[in-house]
Amino acid sequence: MKTETASATLAGTxxxxxxxxxxxxxxxxxxxxxxxxxxxxxxxxxxxIVAVGKxxxxxxxxxxxxxxxxxxxxxxxxxxxxxxxxGTNAPAARTGEYNWGQVGTxxxxxxxxxxxxxxxxxxxFDERLKVRTYPVTLRDGELWIELRSKGGAQETE
Amino acid sequence: xxxxxxxxxxxxTAASIPTIDADVHVRWQADEDILPYLSAxxxxxxxxxxxxxxxxxxxxxxxxxxxxxxxxxxxxxxxxTVGAAAFxxxxxxxxxxxxxxxxxxxxISCYDSPLIATYGxxxxxxxxxxxVNRWITDRFLEADARLxxxxxxxxxxxxxxxxxxxxxxxxxxxxxxxxxxxxxMPYGHAHxxxxxxxxxxxxxxxxxxxxxxxxxxSNPPTxxxxxxxxxxxxxxxxxxxxxxxxSLVTSGAFVDFPELTVLGMGTGVAWLPPYLWxxxxxxxxxxxxxxxxxxxxxxxxxxxxxxxSGAITPVDPPGEFWRLLRSVSxxxxxxxxxxxxxxxxxxxxxxxxxxxxPAALQAxxxxxxxxxxxxxxxxxxxxxxxCGAGTSGxx
Numbered sequence: 377m378k379t380e381t382a383s384a385t386l387a388g389t390x391x392x393x394x395x396x397x398x399x400x401x402x403x404x405x406x407x408x409x410x411x412x413x414x415x416x417x418x419x420x421x422x423x424x425i426v427a428v429g430k431x432x433x434x435x436x437x438x439x440x441x442x443x444x445x446x447x448x449x450x451x452x453x454x455x456x457x458x459x460x461x462x463g464t465n466a467p468a469a470r471t472g473e474y475n476w477g478q479v480g481t482x483x484x485x486x487x488x489x490x491x492x493x494x495x496x497x498x499x500x501f502d503e504r505l506k507v508r509t510y511p512v513t514l515r516d517g518e519l520w521i522e523l524r525s526k527g528g529a530q531e532t533e
Numbered sequence: 534x535x536x537x538x539x540x541x542x543x544x545x546t547a548a549s550i551p552t553i554d555a556d557v558h559v560r561w562q563a564d565e566d567i568l569p570y571l572s573a574x575x576x577x578x579x580x581x582x583x584x585x586x587x588x589x590x591x592x593x594x595x596x597x598x599x600x601x602x603x604x605x606x607x608x609x610x611x612x613x614t615v616g617a618a619a620f621x622x623x624x625x626x627x628x629x630x631x632x633x634x635x636x637x638x639x640x641i642s643c644y645d646s647p648l649i650a651t652y653g654x655x656x657x658x659x660x661x662x663x664x665v666n667r668w669i670t671d672r673f674l675e676a677d678a679r680l681x682x683x684x685x686x687x688x689x690x691x692x693x694x695x696x697x698x699x700x701x702x703x704x705x706x707x708x709x710x711x712x713x714x715x716x717x718m719p720y721g722h723a724h725x726x727x728x729x730x731x732x733x734x735x736x737x738x739x740x741x742x743x744x745x746x747x748x749x750x751s752n753p754p755t756x757x758x759x760x761x762x763x764x765x766x767x768x769x770x771x772x773x774x775x776x777x778x779x780s781l782v783t784s785g786a787f788v789d790f791p792e793l794t795v796l797g798m799g800t801g802v803a804w805l806p807p808y809l810w811x812x813x814x815x816x817x818x819x820x821x822x823x824x825x826x827x828x829x830x831x832x833x834x835x836x837x838x839x840x841x842s843g844a845i846t847p848v849d850p851p852g853e854f855w856r857l858l859r860s861v862s863x864x865x866x867x868x869x870x871x872x873x874x875x876x877x878x879x880x881x882x883x884x885x886x887x888x889x890x891p892a893a894l895q896a897x898x899x900x901x902x903x904x905x906x907x908x909x910x911x912x913x914x915x916x917x918x919x920c921g922a923g924t925s926g927x928x
Contacts, residue, residue, distance in 0.1 A: 490817055
């Protein structure tokens with residue numbers, strides 16, 4: 377799977393993502409939202425990892441839906457968003473019961489294989505464990521990560 | 534004769550708790566004792582088979598050096614005092630063990646019987662299992678109400694094993710099914726599931742007993758191959774039980790049978806907590822392969838497995854042992870089970886586990902744990918009364 381990475385940091389780089397408020401260098405705080413580029417540049421099944429200040433965020437295109445998560449596994453700090461997109465067998469009530477689902481929206485950490493939902497950011501084995509997710513909005517063909525508001529994937533147009 | 538601890542006010546609080554020994558071995562005195570329970574077809578084979586440890590048509594020859602192999606067979610033909618491999622008579626068991634150590638009850642099993650599940654044959658072990666169960670019922674359970682029995686099965690023929698469990702369980706003091714640790718496959722495999730189902734349906738525990746690893750048709754006692762000495766064997770074979778435990782948990786045996794308890798006898802337990810640390814860790818990543826396993830494996834093990842105290846190695850200082858157990862799912866993993874009359878059997882007075890366990894755990898280890906593991910033993914809840922009655926009635 378091809379992973380694009382926007383290597384530049386937010387502040388002061390022409391090739392880096394644009395932000396709604398150019399205040400990160402002054403306050404150290406994150407901007408309200410950040411543009412990660414043209415939606416058309418990330419094909420279905422693709423992803424882009426962007427650096428935002430000191431953090432890293434992965435943006436995914438799964439079947440035309442957009443998802444953004446912190447690129448940091450709460451287990452040991454691996455770059456979670458470089459993991460494999462897959463499905464999972466939902467917790468089953470009976471032995472021999474395999475309910476394969478969440479196809480394409482389960483992100484497996486590349487280090488230890490923990491499964492996270494792209495939708496909620498929650499670990500499948502324990503919902504109390506959560507990776508920060510961000511809403512993604514589409515404005516004039518550009519993808520924006522909403523850094524201030526909590527919440528999962530969002531389809532906009 | 535006073536055998537009930539509750540009648541003796543001079544005993545300490547811990548010792549006044551009725552104590553059950555969950556692992557006591559018995560055996561026939563002479564091979565002929567079994568003949569009345571075996572159809573004539575099999576008499577010759579039974580009597581001509583190699584004697585002592587392996588009364589089977591199949592010679593089970595461990596490939597490691599066992600300095601006591603000859604002593605076992607000699608001891609078992611003898612009068613059967615403590616130090617032999619098995620008690621040959623209920624009166625001897627009562628005198629030398631129950632009454633000598635103020636035990637309220639004992640779960641007995643035939644010392645040789647787990648071996649029959651390692652025979653290459655099918656029909657013969659099916660017949661032998663039935664004979665042994667009928668014999669142990671007549672000879673021991675009917676003789677002393679303080680004794681609870683274990684059902685031997687020939688896992689080679691699952692349908693017959695299921696039938697035999699239902700038949701033998703008609704005796705109310707049969708409380709568990711006995712499986713040898715030495716097996717051809719891990720016990721979570723679908724092949725064995727009907728046996729666990731039958732046990733659960735009858736309210737029986739399943740006891741997996743160490744000692745047969747590498748014998749007969751079972752796999753070598755270590756997954757790396759054969760140990761060369763008993764010294765090597767006794768330490769390394771732990772991995773055999775470990776594989777059964779892991780298989781039962783991942784295959785969802787306790788999802789299928791939520792009331793079932795599996796007992797590890799002679800397996801030790803100090804190895805378990807670090808193993809569960811790893812099991813838990815891996816489950817977090819691999820749970821999708823066994824989606825019915827919806828909680829940490831250590832929680833399943835803490836609820837469904839119990840370990841006999843007999844093979845638990847003394848740890849110095851003992852507090853470290855209990856601290857280790859507390860690191861996973863509490864300390865209710867251990868129940869008193871001596872493995873008597875083997876030379877290394879620990880009576881309640883000399884038991885490392887009982888002498889070092891916190892006061893709050895004494896009742897669990899001495900009797901509550903076994904009663905919870907074997908629901909049928911609840912029928913005999915009032916052990917203090919039964920104990921006195923059994924003593925006078927069985928002589």
